[in-house]
Amino acid sequence: xxxxxxxFFFFFxxxxxxxxxxxxxxxxxxxxxxxxxxxxxxxxxxRSPQVPLTVEPAKPVQHPLFQQVPPPTFSEAMESCPxxxxxxxxxxxxxxxxxxxxxxxxxxxxxxxxxxxxxxxLKRRPAVVFLHSTNKNKEWVRPLLEAYASREYIxxxxxxxxxxxxxxxLTTYQDALVSSWIKGDTMxxxxxxxxxxxxxxxxxxxxxxxxxxRIGITGESLGGMHAWFAAxxxxxxxxxxxxxxxQGFRWAIENDKWxxxxxxxxxxxxxARIDLxxxxxxxxxxxxxxxxxxxxxxSKFDSPYSVPAIAPRPLLILNGADDxxxxxxxxxxxxxxxxxxxxxxxxxxxxxxxxxPGIGHEMTPLMVKEASDWMDRFLKQ
Numbered sequence: 513x514x515x516x517x518x519x520f521f522f523f524f525x526x527x528x529x530x531x532x533x534x535x536x537x538x539x540x541x542x543x544x545x546x547x548x549x550x551x552x553x554x555x556x557x558x559r560s561p562q563v564p565l566t567v568e569p570a571k572p573v574q575h576p577l578f579q580q581v582p583p584p585t586f587s588e589a590m591e592s593c594p595x596x597x598x599x600x601x602x603x604x605x606x607x608x609x610x611x612x613x614x615x616x617x618x619x620x621x622x623x624x625x626x627x628x629x630x631x632x633x634l635k636r637r638p639a640v641v642f643l644h645s646t647n648k649n650k651e652w653v654r655p656l657l658e659a660y661a662s663r664e665y666i667x668x669x670x671x672x673x674x675x676x677x678x679x680x681x682l683t684t685y686q687d688a689l690v691s692s693w694i695k696g697d698t699m700x701x702x703x704x705x706x707x708x709x710x711x712x713x714x715x716x717x718x719x720x721x722x723x724x725x726r727i728g729i730t731g732e733s734l735g736g737m738h739a740w741f742a743a744x745x746x747x748x749x750x751x752x753x754x755x756x757x758x759q760g761f762r763w764a765i766e767n768d769k770w771x772x773x774x775x776x777x778x779x780x781x782x783x784a785r786i787d788l789x790x791x792x793x794x795x796x797x798x799x800x801x802x803x804x805x806x807x808x809x810x811s812k813f814d815s816p817y818s819v820p821a822i823a824p825r826p827l828l829i830l831n832g833a834d835d836x837x838x839x840x841x842x843x844x845x846x847x848x849x850x851x852x853x854x855x856x857x858x859x860x861x862x863x864x865x866x867x868x869p870g871i872g873h874e875m876t877p878l879m880v881k882e883a884s885d886w887m888d889r890f891l892k893q
């Protein structure tokens with residue numbers, strides 16, 4: 513069991529952990545600090561009573577819950593992550609299942625799955641957190657964890673809020689979104705998970721087998737958005753590679769490109785439409801929902817502001833060029849601002865956007881490989 517973390521310590525790590533001692537870098541950091549502080553203040557306004565950060569042993573999940581019918585059975589991308597050539601790899605893996613208590617209440621119990629090599633000779637290893645997509649769970653990304661673990665990473669997955677062990681039925685997540693619209697007391701779309709991932713960083717940086725300066729974060733779709741906001745909120749995530757997650761929420765509203773994203777969590781928008789007396793979901797409904805369930809998501813915390821705030825830490829954005837949920841035109845502004853922020857920090861080589869041609873909202877083997885290579889480039893010493 514680990515003691516509570518009462519104060520957040522945010523470190524500004526570049527590449528392999530060496531701080532960039534330039535005036536330009538300091539200016540970038542100071543600007544990012546301001547928006548990050550505002551975001552953390554928002555997170556604290558809708559929190560359950562705080563509890564000490566404690567660790568509770570858990571058992572492997574035999575029948576993980578998927579909130580989709582039929583449940584997925586195979587993904588080429590999940591099996592495509594580079595893996596070390598190790599005989600009997602599964603037998604050589606150490607598996608840890610635990611719960612982190614991040615706040616009071618049922619959703620404050622964060623299920624965690626960790627894989628690592630049992631016989632590693634490294635005292636401290638880099639760590640990678642991989643986050644699942646909507647309706648899935650931490651067990652779904654196990655093939656990716658195994659691949660990273662085979663290459664001497666501590667590989668971590670968690671169940672997002674209202675998913676996996678934190679769900680009870682096929683509509684738990686959608687029900688939570690509707691409840692947030694009605695009550696306005698939680699932020700189940702993205703922001704509450706940002707809080708959990710800050711607490712996860714508290715735990716990971718305390719572990720004796722993890723180098724606290726070499727923790728990366730990535731994820732798919734919803735998990736990509738979670739990775740984006742975790743890296744924005746907490747600089748202890750030294751490297752980030754969100755996959756099909758980064759998008760422009762305000763841009764989508766202003767350019768009438770919000771439909772695909774809305775369709776992915778439509779029930780909350782339908783309830784809001786009725787409450788607002790609208791005959792159809794329109795951009796007014798969309799904006800009001802975002803403002804209610806994730807305040808600032810379509811304004812001051814949107815990608816043009818939060819993505820550049822990740823600088824100068826290494827950031828790789830992986831999207832499909834034809835993704836209707838993350839339209840490429842919608843991330844032109846954040847990309848432009850990010851390039852400027854990284855250039856000012858003299859870290860232009862630490863920002864990259866890959867938009868795979870002909871790909872919609874789909875994580876591909878190429879994306880998995882690129883994210884893996886990015887982690888190796890900046891986390892392996």
